[in-house]
Amino acid sequence: MLRAVLYKEKELRIEEAPIPEIGDDEVLVKNKVSTTCGTDVKIYKRGYPLLTPPHPFGHEYSGVIAAVGKNVKKFKEGDRVAVHNTAPCGHCYFCKKGQFSMCEDMLFNRGSYAEYVKVPRRIVEQNMFKLDDTISHKTASLMEPFSCAVYGIDNCPIQQGDTVIVNGAGPIGLMFARLAVLRGGKVIVSDMKENRLETARKLGVWKTVNLTGVEDAVAALCAETENERGADVVIEATGLIGVWETSVQMARKGGFILLFGGTKGGSVLHVDATLLHYSQVTIKGVFHTTPLHVMKALELLKMGVISSDDFIQNEYPLQELETAILEHAEGKVIKNCIIYD
Structure with a gap:
C-alpha cells in the first residue's frame, strides 16, 4: 500500500509499505477519504514534541472495513465506518473523574494518509461507528474535528x-x-x-x-x-x-x-x-474531545448540521498530499481531502 511519512519538518514522502496485519481485537480499514487539518499543517511546518520522525501522518478519515479480528463482534467486513484517532483509557485519575480529554494514557492512532489504516482495540470499542447511506465518506471524515467543536461548545x-x-x-x-x-x-x-x-x-x-x-x-x-x-x-x-x-x-x-x-x-x-x-x-x-462528544458529532453530521461542501474545497490523490497541505497552510481553502480508489 501507499502511505505518507513525515521525515522531518517540511519533508513529506509517499512510500510503499506492507498492508498492516491486525490482531484479534483490531480492525483494518480501507481508506476512502482523509482530510487536511490545521494540526497537520503545524506538524508539517514545525514538527511535534511527542512525535519522533520519521512517523506516519494524518488523523482524519473515513473508509470501509477490509478485515476484522476474530474477537470483533460489532463490525464486519464491508461496513462503512467513521473512525476517530484517539480513545481514553477509562481507568486513570482523570477518566474516573469523567474528564476523558485529559486521560493520562490517551491512545493516539496516527497515519490516516494511507490506503489502509489499522484500528486498535480501544478505538474499535469506543470511537468507531458504522455509517448508513444518509452520510457520505467526505462528511463523515469531519467527525474528528467536529467532535472537538461539539465538546467545546458544550463548555x-x-x-x-x-x-x-x-x-x-x-x-x-x-x-x-x-x-x-x-x-x-x-x-x-x-x-x-x-x-x-x-x-x-x-x-x-x-x-x-x-x-x-x-x-x-x-x-x-x-x-x-x-x-x-x-x-x-x-x-x-x-x-x-x-x-x-x-x-x-x-x-x-x-x-x-x-x-x-x-x-x-x-x-x-x-x-x-x-x-x-x-x-x-x-x-x-478546552482541549480535544470525549467519546460522548464524538458520538454527538456524528449524529449532528447525519442531520446535516454542517456539510463537506462548505468545508472541503479540493480533492487530491495521495501522491499530491503536499499540495493539499500547502493550500491549507496558505489559507486558500478551509480544508482539502485525499481520495482513495
Missing part, C-alpha cells in the same frame, strides 16, 4: 440571544460558529481571509469582521456588540497567543471566554488581573 454557557464572538474562521472556528448559531447566538466571526468569512456567512452567522489592516481588533469587534460593551461569550479558535489576549478583552463584564486554539509551546498569556477581578469574567481552556 460554553450560550443562551438564546447572546452575542457570541468567534475569533478565527478556520475549520474549527467555523464549526464553533455554526454550533453557536444553532444555540440561538448572535454570532460575530473575525478573520483576515474573505473566503473564510464568506463560508461563515453561509453557515448563518450574524456578522463578519475582516481584520485585515485593522489596528485595534478589540475595538473593531466590540463596536459590533450592543452599546459596545463586548460579547456574552468569546471563542478563540486561532491558536495565536496574541488573539488569546485580545479575546479576553472582547468579553463584557461577567462574560465568558473559551480558549480553544492550541498555541506554541512556551506561550505566555498576559491578562490584566483587575479585568478578572472587577469585570468577573470567566476564562476557560
Whole structure:
C-alpha cells in the first residue's frame, strides 16, 4: 500500500509499505477519504514534541472495513465506518473523574494518509461507528474535528440571544460558529481571509469582521456588540497567543471566554488581573474531545448540521498530499481531502 511519512519538518514522502496485519481485537480499514487539518499543517511546518520522525501522518478519515479480528463482534467486513484517532483509557485519575480529554494514557492512532489504516482495540470499542447511506465518506471524515467543536461548545454557557464572538474562521472556528448559531447566538466571526468569512456567512452567522489592516481588533469587534460593551461569550479558535489576549478583552463584564486554539509551546498569556477581578469574567481552556462528544458529532453530521461542501474545497490523490497541505497552510481553502480508489 501507499502511505505518507513525515521525515522531518517540511519533508513529506509517499512510500510503499506492507498492508498492516491486525490482531484479534483490531480492525483494518480501507481508506476512502482523509482530510487536511490545521494540526497537520503545524506538524508539517514545525514538527511535534511527542512525535519522533520519521512517523506516519494524518488523523482524519473515513473508509470501509477490509478485515476484522476474530474477537470483533460489532463490525464486519464491508461496513462503512467513521473512525476517530484517539480513545481514553477509562481507568486513570482523570477518566474516573469523567474528564476523558485529559486521560493520562490517551491512545493516539496516527497515519490516516494511507490506503489502509489499522484500528486498535480501544478505538474499535469506543470511537468507531458504522455509517448508513444518509452520510457520505467526505462528511463523515469531519467527525474528528467536529467532535472537538461539539465538546467545546458544550463548555460554553450560550443562551438564546447572546452575542457570541468567534475569533478565527478556520475549520474549527467555523464549526464553533455554526454550533453557536444553532444555540440561538448572535454570532460575530473575525478573520483576515474573505473566503473564510464568506463560508461563515453561509453557515448563518450574524456578522463578519475582516481584520485585515485593522489596528485595534478589540475595538473593531466590540463596536459590533450592543452599546459596545463586548460579547456574552468569546471563542478563540486561532491558536495565536496574541488573539488569546485580545479575546479576553472582547468579553463584557461577567462574560465568558473559551480558549480553544492550541498555541506554541512556551506561550505566555498576559491578562490584566483587575479585568478578572472587577469585570468577573470567566476564562476557560478546552482541549480535544470525549467519546460522548464524538458520538454527538456524528449524529449532528447525519442531520446535516454542517456539510463537506462548505468545508472541503479540493480533492487530491495521495501522491499530491503536499499540495493539499500547502493550500491549507496558505489559507486558500478551509480544508482539502485525499481520495482513495
